[in-house]
Amino acid sequence: MMATASGPEANMRTNVTIEKPFVYGxxxxxxxxxxxxxxxxxRWTVYVRGLQNEDLSTYISxxxxxxxxxxxxxxxxxxxxxxxxxxxxxxxxxIVIKVFFxxxxxxxxxxxxxxxxxxxxxxxxxxxxxxxxxxxxEFIFHxxxxxLKGLLALKPEKKFTxxxxxxxxxxxxxxxxxxxxxxxxxxxxxxxSERMDQLRQRLYILDEEIVQLNKIARQ
Numbered sequence: 001m002m003a004t005a006s007g008p009e010a011n012m013r014t015n016v017t018i019e020k021p022f023v024y025g026x027x028x029x030x031x032x033x034x035x036x037x038x039x040x041x042x043r044w045t046v047y048v049r050g051l052q053n054e055d056l057s058t059y060i061s062x063x064x065x066x067x068x069x070x071x072x073x074x075x076x077x078x079x080x081x082x083x084x085x086x087x088x089x090x091x092x093x094x095i096v097i098k099v100f101f102x103x104x105x106x107x108x109x110x111x112x113x114x115x116x117x118x119x120x121x122x123x124x125x126x127x128x129x130x131x132x133x134x135x136x137x138e139f140i141f142h143x144x145x146x147x148l149k150g151l152l153a154l155k156p157e158k159k160f161t162x163x164x165x166x167x168x169x170x171x172x173x174x175x176x177x178x179x180x181x182x183x184x185x186x187x188x189x190x191x192x193s194e195r196m197d198q199l200r201q202r203l204y205i206l207d208e209e210i211v212q213l214n215k216i217a218r219q
Contacts, residue, residue: 010147018141025134028117040088042117047084054156066096103148
């Protein structure tokens, strides 16, 4: 395992920006007749996961999920991966997700997920597969501390390949999104670099012109 900074220098801010991709969403499946109790119709799971279902606990300390107020203990804090909550219910609602990081100097990040229980068409409903609703996103760390920079560089200790929902996750699509994002950033960086070279060249020419004008003025 890679060592991270310690001591006073650990709290020093760096001059880098680091992006870490992740996925958040939910999976829901209809209960069979034997499972139905009261009004509940579905079992669902809301989660935050790695792009390839890898362990994010190298830099995440906990994730809280704020459910509908009708649930017992509606705010669930999950301190170990997988970061997820499973419940049964009958209605769709907005879930507030808040992610806390292992460096206390980094502010938590909050976002929303709309729980989806019902399939969008008959074919999807008849497939027997869970209704998956998830999004690709990125944590963007501007000028992280030396400590957090070290944590972000650590390789995940494991992947949750045996997760019961892993076969339904759209990992390939999200990996393609990540590669597309990286390609766009690379292109933009190249364009900025080329433009800076052009401006430096123009500045050099202007400096030369000023030198020549000063010589003429002194004659």
